[in-house]
Amino acid sequence: MYDGEWVRGVKHGFGIWKGRDGDIYTGEWRNGKAEGYGVHSWNNGDRYEGEWKECLKHGYGTDIFENGDCYKGNYAFGKPDGFG
Numbered sequence: 001m002y003d004g005e006w007v008r009g010v011k012h013g014f015g016i017w018k019g020r021d022g023d024i025y026t027g028e029w030r031n032g033k034a035e036g037y038g039v040h041s042w043n044n045g046d047r048y049e050g051e052w053k054e055c056l057k058h059g060y061g062t063d064i065f066e067n068g069d070c071y072k073g074n075y076a077f078g079k080p081d082g083f084g
Helices: none
Strands: 002-007 010-018 024-030 033-041 047-053 056-064 070-076
């Protein structure tokens, strides 16, 4: 389910997406994909706050895991990259 802005029939702007499995993404969208700043909470308790590009973690962000572990740093196309 998606509640937010649309442009020409695709998610674009600010919106909230809720998956069937309980995952939630709140943030920016561009051309139907999570892009810009956003927060994704997974149903297992993990959470990521930071930059996205084409639905992948990209740029600076913070992963907070259900077990209390945390990673703050840079990502490149979904994977930790550089300083963190």
